Amino acid sequence: xxxxxxxxxxxxxxxxxxxxxxxxxxxxxxxxxxxxxxxxxxxxxxxxxxxxxxxxxxxxxxxxxxxxxxxxxxxxxxxxxxxxxxxxxxxxxxxxxxxxxxxxxxxxxxxxxxxxxxxxxxxxxxxxxxxxxxxxxxxxxxxxxxxxxxxxxxxxxxxxxxxxxxxxxxxx
Amino acid sequence: xxxxxxxxxxxxxxxxxxxxxxxxxxxxxxxxxxxxxxxxxxxxxxxxxxxxxxxxxxxxxxxxx
Numbered sequence: 099x100x101x102x103x104x105x106x107x108x109x110x111x112x113x114x115x116x117x118x119x120x121x122x123x124x125x126x127x128x129x130x131x132x133x134x135x136x137x138x139x140x141x142x143x144x145x146x147x148x149x150x151x152x153x154x155x156x157x158x159x160x161x162x163x164x165x166x167x168x169x170x171x172x173x174x175x176x177x178x179x180x181x182x183x184x185x186x187x188x189x190x191x192x193x194x195x196x197x198x199x200x201x202x203x204x205x206x207x208x209x210x211x212x213x214x215x216x217x218x219x220x221x222x223x224x225x226x227x228x229x230x231x232x233x234x235x236x237x238x239x240x241x242x243x244x245x246x247x248x249x250x251x252x253x254x255x256x257x258x259x260x261x262x263x264x265x266x267x268x269x270x
Numbered sequence: 271x272x273x274x275x276x277x278x279x280x281x282x283x284x285x286x287x288x289x290x291x292x293x294x295x296x297x298x299x300x301x302x303x304x305x306x307x308x309x310x311x312x313x314x315x316x317x318x319x320x321x322x323x324x325x326x327x328x329x330x331x332x333x334x335x
Contacts, residue, residue: 104335179313205319219326226330258320262327269331 107199108133112188113143114203114252118221120151121250122242127228129156135195137187138163164190175213179206192216203252221252226266240266 109131116136119125128134134157136144141161144151152159164187168176172193176186185207192200193214200211200218211218225242228234234242243263246252254262287302296302 106335180309205314205322208322209318218322219329220322222323223326223330226327227333228330230331230333254323255316255320258323262323265327266331 106131107197108135108195109199109201110135110137110188110192110195111140112200112202112204112207113140113147113184115201115221115224116140116144116151117148118203118246118250118252119224120148121252122225122245124225124228124242125151125154126156127224127233129154129158130231130233131199132158134159135162135191135198136160137184137191139187140184143184162191164194166190166194169193169214171214172210175210179210181206181210185210189214189216192218221250222254222262226262229266229269236266236269 109128111134116125119127136159138161141152168186168190172186172189175181176189181189181204185202185204188200188202189207189210192198192211193216198216200207200216201220201224202208202211202218203220208218208220222243225234225239229236229239240263243259243266246254246259247256287299290296291299291302296305
């Protein structure tokens with residue numbers, strides 16, 4: 099693990115990153131987060147589409163049910179951005195855990211997170227972070243990035259993906 | 271100009287949409303589909319999506335935790 103960097107925060111997961119990480123065999127990258135909170139709607143969605151995502155004993159999964167009423171801001175944004183139940187619950191749980199990191203690949207959910215003052219990142223961020231956290235080598239991550247279009251259901255514009263790969267290859 | 275499309279959709283979603291049409295909230299199924307597509311495209315800015323992914327790259331490679 100990295101030297102004097104601050105400890106990783108708890109994370110709250112939307113379904114996308116769990117499914118996409120599992121598709122490329124990388125759910126274990128979540129191992130070094132102290133808590134991996136999975137809202138019940140997200141849990142059900144992942145259990146339905148990619149149940150093997152939860153079969154990683156080293157990841158501290160915790161199924162949670164939002165215990166507070168939806169905030170007025172989140173309620174309005176959920177409607178405006180047509181967020182799904184899982185995305186809404188993930189934002190709701192994240193609001194109840196100050197300092198946590200939300201994992202989502204949905205642009206609408208990320209926009210809502212930004213407006214709510216929540217830090218949010220997605221699958222590609224987790225894959226690249228693996229180099230910094232010394233969980234994967236740069237070559238391994240480049241290989242994973244190249245596999246995304248065929249091995250996963252994460253859709254990224256090919257030109258953008260190539261730019262990301264180039265940036266990773268040129269990074270120190 | 272209009273284009274005919276063929277799509278496979280979940281039964282539940284189609285039933286819900288047809289009920290919406292039958293209740294008179296929208297002219298017909300085609301209109302509902304066009305409106306749904308329009309709203310999706312309006313709320314899924316590619317520029318915004320790319321900016322979030324760029325933020326992911328910065329965090330992934332140079333984050334502090």
